[in-house]
Amino acid sequence: MTAAREAVIEARGLVKTYGPNVAVDHVDLTVRPGEVYGFLGPNGAGKTTTLRMLLGLVRPTSGTATVLGVPAGSPSALERTGSMIEGPAFYPYLSGRDNLRFVARLAGVPAGRVDEVLETVHLADRGGDTFAQYSLGMKQRLGVAAALLKDPEVVVLDEPTNGLDPAGMRDMRALVVELGRQGRTVILSSHLMGEVQEVCDRVAVISNGRIVAESTVEELRGGTSLLVTAEPVERAVDVLVASGLPESVRRDGPDLRITAEPRDTAEIVRTLVTAGVDVTRVQRDERQLEDVFFEITDHPQGVAS
Amino acid sequence: MNATHVLDVTRAQLFALVRRPAAWTIVAALAVLNQVFSFLIPYISYRSSDPSGFDAGATPEELLRGTLPAEIVPNTLGGFPVFAGALTLAFGAILLGSEYGWGTFKTIATQRPSRMSILAGQVLTIVTAVAAIVALLFVLSAVTSTAIALGEDRSTALPSVGHLANGYLGGVLILSVWALVGGVLAVALRSVALPVGLGIVWALGIENLVSAMADSVLDALQPVRDVFPGVNAGSLVAALTPEQIGTPPPGVSDAVSGGRAVATLVAYLVVAVLAGAWFHRHRDVS
Numbered sequence: 001m002t003a004a005r006e007a008v009i010e011a012r013g014l015v016k017t018y019g020p021n022v023a024v025d026h027v028d029l030t031v032r033p034g035e036v037y038g039f040l041g042p043n044g045a046g047k048t049t050t051l052r053m054l055l056g057l058v059r060p061t062s063g064t065a066t067v068l069g070v071p072a073g074s075p076s077a078l079e080r081t082g083s084m085i086e087g088p089a090f091y092p093y094l095s096g097r098d099n100l101r102f103v104a105r106l107a108g109v110p111a112g113r114v115d116e117v118l119e120t121v122h123l124a125d126r127g128g129d130t131f132a133q134y135s136l137g138m139k140q141r142l143g144v145a146a147a148l149l150k151d152p153e154v155v156v157l158d159e160p161t162n163g164l165d166p167a168g169m170r171d172m173r174a175l176v177v178e179l180g181r182q183g184r185t186v187i188l189s190s191h192l193m194g195e196v197q198e199v200c201d202r203v204a205v206i207s208n209g210r211i212v213a214e215s216t217v218e219e220l221r222g223g224t225s226l227l228v229t230a231e232p233v234e235r236a237v238d239v240l241v242a243s244g245l246p247e248s249v250r251r252d253g254p255d256l257r258i259t260a261e262p263r264d265t266a267e268i269v270r271t272l273v274t275a276g277v278d279v280t281r282v283q284r285d286e287r288q289l290e291d292v293f294f295e296i297t298d299h300p301q302g303v304a305s
Numbered sequence: 306m307n308a309t310h311v312l313d314v315t316r317a318q319l320f321a322l323v324r325r326p327a328a329w330t331i332v333a334a335l336a337v338l339n340q341v342f343s344f345l346i347p348y349i350s351y352r353s354s355d356p357s358g359f360d361a362g363a364t365p366e367e368l369l370r371g372t373l374p375a376e377i378v379p380n381t382l383g384g385f386p387v388f389a390g391a392l393t394l395a396f397g398a399i400l401l402g403s404e405y406g407w408g409t410f411k412t413i414a415t416q417r418p419s420r421m422s423i424l425a426g427q428v429l430t431i432v433t434a435v436a437a438i439v440a441l442l443f444v445l446s447a448v449t450s451t452a453i454a455l456g457e458d459r460s461t462a463l464p465s466v467g468h469l470a471n472g473y474l475g476g477v478l479i480l481s482v483w484a485l486v487g488g489v490l491a492v493a494l495r496s497v498a499l500p501v502g503l504g505i506v507w508a509l510g511i512e513n514l515v516s517a518m519a520d521s522v523l524d525a526l527q528p529v530r531d532v533f534p535g536v537n538a539g540s541l542v543a544a545l546t547p548e549q550i551g552t553p554p555p556g557v558s559d560a561v562s563g564g565r566a567v568a569t570l571v572a573y574l575v576v577a578v579l580a581g582a583w584f585h586r587h588r589d590v591s
């Protein structure tokens with residue numbers, strides 16, 4: 001099978017300009033079946049605009065996008081795609097349940113699905129309240145419920161945890177993970193690193209309309225680093241640099257921070273001890289995606305190449 | 306466009322519409338206006354036995370005769386060229402324009418129907434709602450006029466079926482034009498307030514002013530006047546109610562023939578639908 005036939009979402013060279021502003025700048029995306037794909041970027045990076053193009057809400061200035069092998073936004077793509085873009089949008093005068101019935105009619109979905117999805121987002125007991133009476137978090141959950149009505153193969157969620165309290169966020173993340181387990185393909189945008197790290201298989205980082213990195217969360221996070229306390233510290237640096245084992249060594253206060261492959265840890269310690277350096281602490285730190293994110297978005301060119 | 310999807314949109318929109326308080330407020334206003342101006346005021350004038358009380362041009366006998374079941378076509382359609390027209394324009398604007406204020410157009414546009422199916426469904430919703438509203442107004446007119454006829458011991462005979470059917474269809478055409486023009490203006494401006502404001506100034510102000518000027522100071526304005534929607538609605542009402550008793554209601558005139566009025570109104574419908582299609586197809590949803 002070719003990659004193109006495998007991809008559930010495929011975007012090639014998507015560009016969207018608003019007057020002189022380039023909101024989305026040659027974005028390529030490939031989302032594979034059953035994947036939970038994160039779309040990470042700061043405010044104004046172009047996440048929502050890209051997702052709108054994947055749903056046919058916004059017409060690209062140039063470039064193409066397909067969903068499930070058909071043009072993005074076509075009825076046959078939409079009927080298998082559930083989405084919530086830039087917050088939930090419903091009629092304030094209708095109850096939550098009636099809003100879902102409205103959406104179900106539009107989508108050609110049996111009305112029986114309505115109560116199922118209300119259960120899924122824990123809104124069943126408040127389904128009779130009007131949308132206007134809902135709290136921010138309840139509105140957000142109703143939006144996700146509407147996205148699930150079609151029992152969709154593809155789920156597009158734009159900042160789904162927006163406005164949720166910690167418990168709501170935890171539930172929402174668990175739900176996204178569960179959607180992935182059920183074999184659905186999920187693409188979600190976020191500016192919360194922890195969220196993406198927790199739920200996504202792969203992540204694209206977008207900044208100023210450009211994809212500046214795309215990989216698995218592990219790859220993006222990169223190698224881990226070692227924090228070593230050694231005496232005398234100058235000699236330790238010399239020995240390590242001479243050995244060629246670590247990728248980099250730098251002073252971190254009284255300690256050393258060493259970037260190296262995990263399997264070289266033992267060899268590094270042995271080298272130091274053999275050279276007569278006293279090693280009093282070795283600690284392995286995992287870089288948080290957050291650090292990587294700021295590194296990338298601060299210096300997009302350096303990482304994109 | 307896909308017929309199933311069009312009906313999905315229509316069913317969904319009607320489901321939401323009948324639960325919408327603002328829609329019922331407009332329906333109630335239409336019914337009250339109609340009852341007050343077509344029946345209550347003429348009947349009170351008749352009962353008050355002051356022959357010159359309300360309608361200087363009509364005798365008490367004419368006043369009473371004008372409220373009877375035989376007159377329900379002019380009594381129901383009388384307000385359509387101006388007041389009911391303006392209210393129905395607001396109805397169309399509220400129905401299609403709120404989608405932008407609430408952001409619900411993106412919810413609609415991401416379900417399944419294409420933009421053209423959505424537009425067709427919206428048009429069908431408006432025409433269905435208008436057909437139901439006009440039917441309701443006819444029924445209310447029939448009930449009130451029959452009550453008056455029974456109370457005054459007069460004939461309860463309704464007009465012929467053909468006359469009623471023409472009146473009904475003409476009424477649906479007139480209010481469909483107003484509602485669709487309001488709806489498409491709301492789509493174009495992505496707002497409710499602006500098209501309602503513009504529509505009311507147009508229907509109640511500009512059309513009257515230009516008509517008055519065309520009739521008096523500036524004959525050259527007549528061709529312009531003769532393409533106005535309200536003027537054509539008024540001409541169609543006049544053509545459908547040749548036996549008008551007393552002074553005709555505002556806007557009802559014989560500026561153009563009935564046939565030309567129908568053609569002009571249908572042209573407005575077509576232009577409104579094409580404009581709506583253009584906006585739906587070419588505009589981004591944000």
Ligand SMILES: Nc1ncnc2c1ncn2[C@@H]1O[C@H](COP(=O)(O)OP(=O)(O)OP(=O)(O)O)[C@@H](O)[C@H]1O
Nearest residue numbers: 018023041042043044045046047048049050191591
């Ligand atoms: N309709 C529009 N007209 C003009 N500019 C727009 C429009 N929509 C988006 N933009 C611009 O495009 C850029 C990307 O916006 P977008 O909403 O895609 O960002 P985002 O990544 O979703 O940000 P956030 O995290 O704040 O939601 C911004 O600079 C924004 O101002």
Ligand SMILES: [Mg+2]
Nearest residue numbers: 047048086158
């Ligand atoms: Mg956004």
